[in-house]
């Protein structure tokens with residue numbers, strides 16, 4: 001039997017807190033609607049205590065979005081939790097996300113506290129959140145650098161206090177995949193009551209390992225992944241939604257599934273990129289403009305013969321029209337014939353040889369030969385034919 005992995009999208013919270021990414025209410029609602037259409041299970045809509053504007057945005061999203069759970073972030077502080085609860089008043093499925101730092105670093109240098117007092121605050125926060133909503137997610141901030149034995153104590157205590165979801169964030173993107181996997185395994189084996197809650201991965205990408213850590217987390221018992229479109233988020237960003245969803249679909253379909261409609265991944269990625277003014281790097285997995293573009297002669301020849309020679313994902317599955325053969329000075333005859341045919345020139349072998357010499361001269365002067373350049377060149381070469 002395949003297991004459902006819940007997709008918790010935090011584009012509008014962890015993603016939106018990035019400098020320059022701030023959205024107005026209309027843009028936030030547009031992104032929230034597209035996330036609902038995409039099929040995510042949870043939308044983290046904001047951090048309502050942080051500003052009146054954020055409170056209003058969460059409230060507006062709760063009124064308009066009905067399918068996914070709407071989640072609001074808070075610290076383990078009563079006023080935060082109360083404000084989060086108020087912002088969620090109109091949600092069909094409200095969730096409060098509360099928590100506190102649990103690493104030795106955070107306990108000493110952020111809270112000037114002790115491990116025992118942190119557990120007391122964590123329990124109190126969960127109980128207080130529970131007085132407002134049934135669904136309470138607890139985050140152990142900096143769990144990635146938290147001692148596993150202490151982390152297990154915190155997690156057991158908050159489950160007893162009523163937490164329904166336990167978030168194990170690698171807040172600083174510190175863990176190596178085997179370390180993050182072992183952490184989840186340790187919790188699964190050492191925490192009473194862990195099987196009745198959802199365990200969530202919230203990984204940051206400081207070492208480029210957020211996606212790998214989330215997937216190894218799944219292999220060890222994670223059933224919710226927190227992620228953002230295009231991997232945006234604090235510093236080097238969060239786990240990228242499109243990557244984890246496609247990894248589960250392409251490589252683990254016999255064991256896991258998500259409710260995401262993958263055909264909407266590219267359109268929603270573009271919407272997020274445009275509204276947040278955050279360009280997507282060209283070589284970004286799944287949603288970069290080059291993700292399905294082939295430019296070297298060897299690859300182009302292979303892809304023209306059979307797409308699967310060089311592609312493991314059907315572009316249509318992620319909302320891309322088709323693979324693209326880019327003409328550059330590294331392209332070969334097969335690519336030239338293919339692109340020429342696309343614009344109406346069916347070239348015989350000897351014509352292709354002639355055209356190719358002209359093409360290579362042209363390509364050496366340009367980064368890329370576009371359809372218009374190609375058309376002009378072929379017209380000139382074959383004008384007398």
Ligand code: KIV
Nearest residue numbers: 139141142169171202
């Ligand atoms: O990175 C983190 O630890 C967070 C928490 C607030 C969940 O974003």
Ligand code: ZN
Nearest residue numbers: 014171202234
């Ligand atoms: Zn985060």
